[in-house]
């Protein structure tokens with residue numbers, strides 16, 4: 001780095017620090033369970049970030065890391081392969097630093113997503129074949145003064161999991177005065193895999209007994225990759241935005257995961273609806289996946305006579321999905337029927353008993 005470059009990097013890191021200082025941490029909310037269960041379920045509401053999702057944390061970490069590495073300068077254009085929340089959050093930070101941001105997205109990305117990326121100052125660069133978005137981002141990123149952030153390669157590397165400024169530390173801080181301050185389980189989904197890796201490393205670092213469970217939707221390779229120790233799997237990909245991948249991403253670290261739960265899409269959408277009915281929180285589909293997996297784990301804790309606390313994340317808000325995850329027509333067109341799962345989960349909230357809801361369509365896809 002030249003001297004000018006070092007000066008710019010210092011100013012850029014300071015601007016990120018100033019932004020963090022004026023922002024608040026996210027709320028930890030309670031999902032009520034019958035008192036006699038002796039189990040507390042918490043929902044960490046990551047939709048409260050300025051860019052509306054847990055990707056706010058990732059985007060900040062990617063920028064801090066790239067700046068400290070000397071990968072960014074005052075004339076940089078940042079590029080990312082993402083059609084979703086990462087592009088929205090990165091567009092926000094790029095704008096804050098006065099940098100250009102380009103999101104390489106698959107053609108057919110919802111107009112709402114594109115609008116959000118553009119609202120935060122980003123430019124959308126659609127490509128026709130979804131499988132070529134990584135190559136296109138790599139190609140653009142190789143140009144002079146361009147930098148490819150590559151969230152799927154870097155998410156689990158760029159985040160500081162030791163210190164006090166990560167989602168794991170925040171969870172432990174916020175539970176510190178609760179009756180079960182050390183969660184028995186933290187249940188999250190994996191898109192990049194960065195969140196599960198950060199939380200699990202932080203748990204080990206602070207010598208906590210907390211276990212990390214990852215929920216995986218239909219069409220994702222992560223479950224099989226974890227169960228069989230393979231990284232060569234490919235699939236069609238997931239319908240739950242933000243989680244489940246068609247290939248084993250570099251940031252997905254199986255050794256950090258103590259348990260995985262496969263979740264049918266109908267179950268994710270049923271739990272998403274349940275969360276809204278019980279708490280008033282309107283979340284995206286991946287939050288439903290988390291809740292579905294957590295309730296299954298809680299029923300197993302009950303069976304074993306275990307007490308304690310369980311934490312899930314609310315990854316983003318439901319406003320982004322009114323035309324998709326929340327639309328009966330969208331669900332119907334895909335043959336997704338959440339009702340049986342919804343009835344089962346409702347029953348579980350009184351009986352504590354998990355009932356398998358068989359679903360031929362799911363069995364065929366998983």
Ligand SMILES: *Cc1c(COP(=O)(O)O)cnc(C)c1O
Nearest residue numbers: 190191192193194195242286315
């Ligand atoms: C990215 C994302 C996740 C998963 O987080 P990772 O850290 O990438 O594994 C879950 N839900 C939503 C909505 C996301 O955008």
